[in-house]
Amino acid sequence: MVILRFAPSPTGYLHLGNVRTAVFNYLYSRKNNGKFILRIEDTDLQRSEKRFVEGIKKDLEWLGLKWDEIYFQSERFDIYKEYAQKLIEMGKAYYCTCTREEIYQRQKDNPNAKFGIKYDRKCRGRKEKPQTDYVIRFDIGEFDYIEFEDTVKGKVKVPFTDLDDFVIIKGDGSPTYNFAVVIDDHLMNITHVIRGEDHITNTAKQILIYNSLGFQIPKFVHLPLILNKDKSPLSKREGSTNIEYYRKEGFIPEGIINYLARLGWSYGDREIFTVQELIELFDIKDLNKSNAVFDDQKMLWVNSEHIRMLTPDKFLKYYKIFLLENNLEEELTEEFLIKAFEVYKTRVNTLKEFYNETRIYVPKEIEIDKEFNIENLIDETIKKCFKDLINSIDEILLKPDEEGETIIRSIPEKYGIKLKQFGPPLRIVLTNRKVSPGLVHVIKLLGKEKTVSRIKNFIQ
Numbered sequence: 001m002v003i004l005r006f007a008p009s010p011t012g013y014l015h016l017g018n019v020r021t022a023v024f025n026y027l028y029s030r031k032n033n034g035k036f037i038l039r040i041e042d043t044d045l046q047r048s049e050k051r052f053v054e055g056i057k058k059d060l061e062w063l064g065l066k067w068d069e070i071y072f073q074s075e076r077f078d079i080y081k082e083y084a085q086k087l088i089e090m091g092k093a094y095y096c097t098c099t100r101e102e103i104y105q106r107q108k109d110n111p112n113a114k115f116g117i118k119y120d121r122k123c124r125g126r127k128e129k130p131q132t133d134y135v136i137r138f139d140i141g142e143f144d145y146i147e148f149e150d151t152v153k154g155k156v157k158v159p160f161t162d163l164d165d166f167v168i169i170k171g172d173g174s175p176t177y178n179f180a181v182v183i184d185d186h187l188m189n190i191t192h193v194i195r196g197e198d199h200i201t202n203t204a205k206q207i208l209i210y211n212s213l214g215f216q217i218p219k220f221v222h223l224p225l226i227l228n229k230d231k232s233p234l235s236k237r238e239g240s241t242n243i244e245y246y247r248k249e250g251f252i253p254e255g256i257i258n259y260l261a262r263l264g265w266s267y268g269d270r271e272i273f274t275v276q277e278l279i280e281l282f283d284i285k286d287l288n289k290s291n292a293v294f295d296d297q298k299m300l301w302v303n304s305e306h307i308r309m310l311t312p313d314k315f316l317k318y319y320k321i322f323l324l325e326n327n328l329e330e331e332l333t334e335e336f337l338i339k340a341f342e343v344y345k346t347r348v349n350t351l352k353e354f355y356n357e358t359r360i361y362v363p364k365e366i367e368i369d370k371e372f373n374i375e376n377l378i379d380e381t382i383k384k385c386f387k388d389l390i391n392s393i394d395e396i397l398l399k400p401d402e403e404g405e406t407i408i409r410s411i412p413e414k415y416g417i418k419l420k421q422f423g424p425p426l427r428i429v430l431t432n433r434k435v436s437p438g439l440v441h442v443i444k445l446l447g448k449e450k451t452v453s454r455i456k457n458f459i460q
């Protein structure tokens with residue numbers, strides 16, 4: 001069985017880069033009817049916080065990336081210690097009592113040091129548990145370079161000089177990242193590790209541990225980086241890449257997942273995929289080698305394409321979350337919102353835009369911006385048209401959209417003027433906007449009372 005995992009650290013909120021990794025792991029596990037494990041890597045007891053764990057779970061649930069099992073590394077310290085002990089007995093790990101200052105000092109005293117700024121292996125071979133503070137280091141042995149096969153990048157070589165006898169158990173008894181990952185990936189039978197290419201050096205260290213313990217090595221899939229347009233890493237962009245931010249801005253899960261899946265993966269020229277289509281079409285062999293460039297405008301467009309695909313139920317579900325996240329009270333009824341969504345779904349990129357656009361339907365009266373110079377647009381003929389519209393309002397509301405539109409069009413004709421003389425002032429009077437859905441849709445959404453009262457203000 002194919003088993004994949006998403007392994008975030010709860011030291012912050014999920015951002016787009018994390019979620020892209022989660023998306024690829026999720027898609028591949030679902031494609032193969034495998035398992036998708038969520039592993040919370042909370043070994044850093046200082047920096048891990050419960051609110052971030054809750055945030056990660058909330059974001060993944062909202063995105064629909066359902067995990068089959070969840071583990072917390074902080075509950076597994078005994079397991080890591082046991083394997084560290086085993087490595088010590090095998091002569092593959094050792095106790096080290098050197099302090100940071102001592103290592104630094106020895107380095108300074110020996111400018112020709114072979115190991116650069118790294119640990120000089122002074123304690124190598126030490127099997128007896130020290131009475132003072134200690135860490136446990138992994139003995140990486142001697143080699144020129146370590147080589148492994150990456151599904152995306154092909155053969156990857158990491159030179160010996162990039163590595164040293166790294167710590168596997170820290171002074172407080174907690175495991176380091178690379179050690180806990182190997183033990184867990186082994187015990188959880190992970191078959192494929194899909195993660196960012198910034199993990200390459202970690203992968204080399206991890207392979208050394210796999211080999212020492214005689215574990216089977218999973219398939220490694222290193223994703224290309226996501227860059228900003230100026231080529232700086234997306235991860236360096238502050239704040240606005242959090243999933244929470246996008247949820248508040250009115251993006252929807254399908255849009256985010258689709259956009260992220262296309263950052264580093266392609267299927268011909270096709271851009272728009274449902275999640276189900278992604279599960280069917282995604283394959284790790286189609287992952288790109290080159291870095292992906294993040295484009296806010298394109299993400300907005302992809303989101304808009306998914307907005308128009310939403311069913312009324314899904315729309316309401318996401319819209320309620322959007323309101324809650326922004327502490328907004330909605331005065332419009334669900335019944336109204338569904339009708340409005342049908343009219344607006346092809347006109348908005350986000351739920352936030354939908355919210356902003358539909359505010360015109362809330363009050364009885366709206367104020368008209370001065371810049372429209374509405375008085376100049378309304379002459380005696382237009383006033384007559386307005387009156388006729390009020391007289392026809394029941395019929396317009398009763399008839400199907402197309403017939404309603406014909407009635408509206410026929411009004412200016414009667415007075416020998418064009419629709420483009422009547423339409424714009426009517427639109428501004430009703431919506432305080434130059435652009436809006438078709439007038440018949442606006443009138444139907446406003447209803448009789450609001451339509452009539454807004455027009456009446458301009459007849460007197």
Ligand SMILES: [Zn+2]
Binds near residue numbers: 095097098121122123
């Ligand atoms: Zn030492």
